[in-house]
Amino acid sequence: ETGVTQTPRHLVMGMTNKKSLKCEQHLGHNAMYWYKQSAKKPLELMFVYNFKEQTENNSVPSRFSPECPNSSHLFLHLHTLQPEDSALYLCASSPGLAGVHEQFFGPGTRLTVL
Amino acid sequence: AQRVTQPEKLLSVFKGAPVELKCNYSYSGSPELFWYVQYSRQRLQLLLRHISRESIKGFTADLNKGETSFHLKKPFAQEEDSAMYYCALLIQGAQKLVFGQGTRLTINP
Numbered sequence: 001e002t003g004v005t006q007t008p009r010h011l012v013m014g015m016t017n018k019k020s021l022k023c024e025q026h027l028g029h030n031a032m033y034w035y036k037q038s039a040k041k042p043l044e045l046m047f048v049y050n051f052k053e054q055t056e057n058n059s060v061p062s063r064f065s066p067e068c069p070n071s072s073h074l075f076l077h078l079h080t081l082q083p084e085d086s087a088l089y090l091c092a093s094s095p096g097l098a099g100v101h102e103q104f105f106g107p108g109t110r111l112t113v114l
Numbered sequence: 115a116q117r118v119t120q121p122e123k124l125l126s127v128f129k130g131a132p133v134e135l136k137c138n139y140s141y142s143g144s145p146e147l148f149w150y151v152q153y154s155r156q157r158l159q160l161l162l163r164h165i166s167r168e169s170i171k172g173f174t175a176d177l178n179k180g181e182t183s184f185h186l187k188k189p190f191a192q193e194e195d196s197a198m199y200y201c202a203l204l205i206q207g208a209q210k211l212v213f214g215q216g217t218r219l220t221i222n223p
Binding site: 045 | 118146148157158159160163200202204208209210211212213214215216
């Protein structure tokens, strides 16, 4: 598959569960991003990785833990989430930080926390 | 503060009518702005950037530093323009985008 893929597409979890979101890009890009999109707020940048190194943590609570094992894969590990964390989580990639303006987005994971 | 404001959550116009989606920004540096679009059942994607001064799908956007605006315009709307539109500001140095809340544009037949 080409582009940016995300799995799962939908996830329902309890507050005590531990789950992970996966993102994979097949574009040869070096920068990857996690965004949170909730109904009442603008698209919020959560984390940025460039060449597998985290370059941005936008004051995200520690219950969200990112992992970037290589430039093609990005994970978001979730534990002890709150109902207000329910949102659409988008992954994106760009050629590098210099091309940050042209991000390619995945379809998103719709997360519901019960 | 670095902020992008899209004052209209919803905008509805008739096919063939002109359309303007408003975007205002707050930024102390030299602004670079972009419009992203998300069509129904498709992914968020870059529509255009001010620096290239291009017209994409009939849309144009001019950066007005005096009014701190980057409004998106099209003289004759088409039904396929119905989508969610997001204005975004590049934060230099940090190399990240700040997005507005988005405007849902509906083109009525």
